[in-house]
Amino acid sequence: MKTLTCKLALITALAAGPAFAEDITINVWAGGSNDADSYRLDNISIAADLLEREAAIRGEELNITVEGKRDFDGWDGFKQAVTLSAEAGNAPQIVVTSHLDIAPWASAGYIVPVEDYVDLDAWPLSNVYSNLMEIAQYDDMQWGVPQDAESRPFFFWKETFLKLGHTEEDIAAMPARVRAGEYTLRDMLADATKAVEMGLVEEGYGFYPRVSNGPDYAQFYQSFGGELIDPETGKLLFDRTAMTEMYQFFVDAVDAKVLRKNHIGTDWDQWYSEVATGKAAFWHGGTWHYGRYTGKEGNEDFFGSIGFTLIPAGNDAGRANTITHPLVYLITNQEDDRVEEIAAQLVSIASEPRLNTLHAIQSSHLAIGKAESGVDLYSNNRWAAEATEVLLPYANAQPNHPSYGAFSEAMFKGLEAAWTGVQTPEQAVAEVEAQLSVTLGDDLIIR
Amino acid sequence: MNKQKLLGAAFISPALIAVIVFFLVPVILTVVFSFTNMSTSTGILGGEYQLTQSDLDDLSGAGVSDEAITLLQGAGYAMTDESLTAFETEFGKTRADELAQKFPDATFDSRRDMERALKELRTDPLRSTRERKAAAELFRQSILGQRYETKDDFANAVSALNISAADTQPLTEVAYTGWTFTTQNFELLWQLPATWRYAINTVIYVSLTLVFNVTLGLFLALSTFFLPDRIAQTFRTIWFLPRILPPVLYVMMWQWMTWDQGFISSLLAPLGVDRIDWMRHSAVHGWTVLVLINGFVGASLGMILFSSSLRAIPQTQFYAAQVDGAGRWQQIRYVILPQMRWPILFITSYQTLSLLTSFEYILLSTDGGPGRQTEVWALAAYHTALSNYGGNLEYGLGAAYALALVIIGIILSAIYLRFFNFRELVAKPRIEQ
Numbered sequence: 001m002k003t004l005t006c007k008l009a010l011i012t013a014l015a016a017g018p019a020f021a022e023d024i025t026i027n028v029w030a031g032g033s034n035d036a037d038s039y040r041l042d043n044i045s046i047a048a049d050l051l052e053r054e055a056a057i058r059g060e061e062l063n064i065t066v067e068g069k070r071d072f073d074g075w076d077g078f079k080q081a082v083t084l085s086a087e088a089g090n091a092p093q094i095v096v097t098s099h100l101d102i103a104p105w106a107s108a109g110y111i112v113p114v115e116d117y118v119d120l121d122a123w124p125l126s127n128v129y130s131n132l133m134e135i136a137q138y139d140d141m142q143w144g145v146p147q148d149a150e151s152r153p154f155f156f157w158k159e160t161f162l163k164l165g166h167t168e169e170d171i172a173a174m175p176a177r178v179r180a181g182e183y184t185l186r187d188m189l190a191d192a193t194k195a196v197e198m199g200l201v202e203e204g205y206g207f208y209p210r211v212s213n214g215p216d217y218a219q220f221y222q223s224f225g226g227e228l229i230d231p232e233t234g235k236l237l238f239d240r241t242a243m244t245e246m247y248q249f250f251v252d253a254v255d256a257k258v259l260r261k262n263h264i265g266t267d268w269d270q271w272y273s274e275v276a277t278g279k280a281a282f283w284h285g286g287t288w289h290y291g292r293y294t295g296k297e298g299n300e301d302f303f304g305s306i307g308f309t310l311i312p313a314g315n316d317a318g319r320a321n322t323i324t325h326p327l328v329y330l331i332t333n334q335e336d337d338r339v340e341e342i343a344a345q346l347v348s349i350a351s352e353p354r355l356n357t358l359h360a361i362q363s364s365h366l367a368i369g370k371a372e373s374g375v376d377l378y379s380n381n382r383w384a385a386e387a388t389e390v391l392l393p394y395a396n397a398q399p400n401h402p403s404y405g406a407f408s409e410a411m412f413k414g415l416e417a418a419w420t421g422v423q424t425p426e427q428a429v430a431e432v433e434a435q436l437s438v439t440l441g442d443d444l445i446i447r
Numbered sequence: 448m449n450k451q452k453l454l455g456a457a458f459i460s461p462a463l464i465a466v467i468v469f470f471l472v473p474v475i476l477t478v479v480f481s482f483t484n485m486s487t488s489t490g491i492l493g494g495e496y497q498l499t500q501s502d503l504d505d506l507s508g509a510g511v512s513d514e515a516i517t518l519l520q521g522a523g524y525a526m527t528d529e530s531l532t533a534f535e536t537e538f539g540k541t542r543a544d545e546l547a548q549k550f551p552d553a554t555f556d557s558r559r560d561m562e563r564a565l566k567e568l569r570t571d572p573l574r575s576t577r578e579r580k581a582a583a584e585l586f587r588q589s590i591l592g593q594r595y596e597t598k599d600d601f602a603n604a605v606s607a608l609n610i611s612a613a614d615t616q617p618l619t620e621v622a623y624t625g626w627t628f629t630t631q632n633f634e635l636l637w638q639l640p641a642t643w644r645y646a647i648n649t650v651i652y653v654s655l656t657l658v659f660n661v662t663l664g665l666f667l668a669l670s671t672f673f674l675p676d677r678i679a680q681t682f683r684t685i686w687f688l689p690r691i692l693p694p695v696l697y698v699m700m701w702q703w704m705t706w707d708q709g710f711i712s713s714l715l716a717p718l719g720v721d722r723i724d725w726m727r728h729s730a731v732h733g734w735t736v737l738v739l740i741n742g743f744v745g746a747s748l749g750m751i752l753f754s755s756s757l758r759a760i761p762q763t764q765f766y767a768a769q770v771d772g773a774g775r776w777q778q779i780r781y782v783i784l785p786q787m788r789w790p791i792l793f794i795t796s797y798q799t800l801s802l803l804t805s806f807e808y809i810l811l812s813t814d815g816g817p818g819r820q821t822e823v824w825a826l827a828a829y830h831t832a833l834s835n836y837g838g839n840l841e842y843g844l845g846a847a848y849a850l851a852l853v854i855i856g857i858i859l860s861a862i863y864l865r866f867f868n869f870r871e872l873v874a875k876p877r878i879e880q
Binding site: 076079080083087103104105107108109110115116117118119120121122139140141233234260261262264265266267270341402403404405406409413416417418419420421422423431434435438439442 | 504727817819
């Protein structure tokens, strides 16, 4: 826990009679954060310092104490801590969490719209990418501010790819070919099968996907033409055909021996070390993996060994895509509106390009705003620059819908059932459909 | 009430309070929760009143007239005479006049647009964000997105829009953000195909584990009973290890043993057996490992309890049996087992009830996999009520799962008591009558 107390001496010459000293304590809780994500908290402290200085120049004495906490027992523990403390009336003033929490927390009254307190048209919020700002909206209101951006690319091991008969030019052309739908998941499956048959990778290592549920799997649904939400009605969308084809793809991968039947539940540490050292031919992950591969896993030649693209399209109905799942700064409901106001201002200042760049580069995330590419620290980072260019313009997000969590869990359970051979893809889809139509009712459109 | 009784009550009261706080209250709360639609979205302590853009679609279904819906949909922010007057009082005539002149009778869809209009003031600009926010509020017509703490506040706001009283009631129901009482959780449990699978999984899990740990516990107790004391102690200590290890460590050792680069695979690989994940390869693998993980923990408890009750059997009975020419097996069958009825009953019912509700070893090992094949009822309750990456935890539905377990537990206890003839067991020995 870090505490930063900045008490500024009032410059009496400037202060034309200070009205009173204002003491405000701001608690910041960040979920899913490790050492590399320290600027999620530190930037609020820096913002507090700036805000105090601004107040001092106006002749006001403002003392902000920022207390940060990011050691929670996983996402579940973090979310329980936030909701229970909100129920008890002592929620932290600022939380850093998934944008998917906006819908349930807004309807429960745990959070207040940040737009109540800050000018969205003014610097620095005017600089934030508008598609990212939209991700923090719900019911026509701006609830939060994106804290970082990321995207979930498809990776391939270059050496294996070359041995399959592709050339260096093919590697260079991969991002564009995937984007145009010329290289699809089916092509990948063919390549992966060949890699296993040629003995370039072991059985089960042709395609090496994420080992647990997460936004990543919605990407494959999109690859096969699925859409998550109907823009007209704002209802969730269940596309039977896309879902079946997506499940079938994973089943085919198991049958072709390029994917392990019991892959789900593999240890994360094992997974990271294997993909970072070329044990797998194709896999997918997140932009922040760069930090892990080149750091803890010791891959010293990331750009020489690993290529990355969008998640390829699965068929003609689908598209190459990637999902961005930004964390957002949210302001919780407080007794005292003034505290909410200060919290909102701190969040706004923490979104300054220079401050956000500190977080983006330290944690291998992407910029939230245009101006960050003008900051040397950002533009000099090859990964940030290239990933921003290849991925971010094509990224979409999962919908902020109170029932999206149930949708996503059911989709993954069905996938798991088909993948492990417990059900056929058709049976699994039918069961997911039955379950969702009962649990979501009118919130769901089935196609 | 005499002194003795008072003293008795005083002595028992700490235990009584503990029972009420740690058992009765949670059970009652589970019952209450299970009849609600409580979730993260509804909050726990009650709700407020708020109509949102997405609620508008549901309104006609809820019996609200089209007229009222149109009124609600009406412009978000508008330059009306009233709002301009209010603005003039707060921010001065110069500004009000300029605004009226620049945006005569204008309407704005969102607050952002309203604020943009306010930024157009040139003669005497509204410089601070806070002032512009406050000014924009004066022009607000719509109640969409506004939160009202009480029903009355909401009703007043609705009637200010000239919406009829007949529409107010259904509107209030839609607008309420808190939880309401409902039986839909039980209907859901009944309808969902997955529920039945979890029930069957639970039966498989409880019965297999129970058979395994009672039999093994009994076997260990009997086999160590006939061993010399020192050796018996050592054996019992070894078998007791799984119970005293922290679950996370214990399961981690199982993970190391069973994953495809692990101990079992490495041992069998030279014999030409494929490397597989012995825990998650198939449902059978999953169940086997789960029964073993839980069984060893349960067996150690059975072993300790059975051993101590074996020692309570008077040695003279064994001597008498030996004199009568009874072998080891006959001693077990005719001397030991009949006297072990009570401990076996206790272990069986205790283990059934704790296995029904315990899921920590499953959560730590297979987490219900592969493909939800080992998802038991209690784990499903946990996943529903306390674990969802997408954010919305369904407390009500989770409590309904849990309530079903409580009921099954009570029924099973009753059956056990009857089956083992509990009354007879606790009856006073005839000799003392």
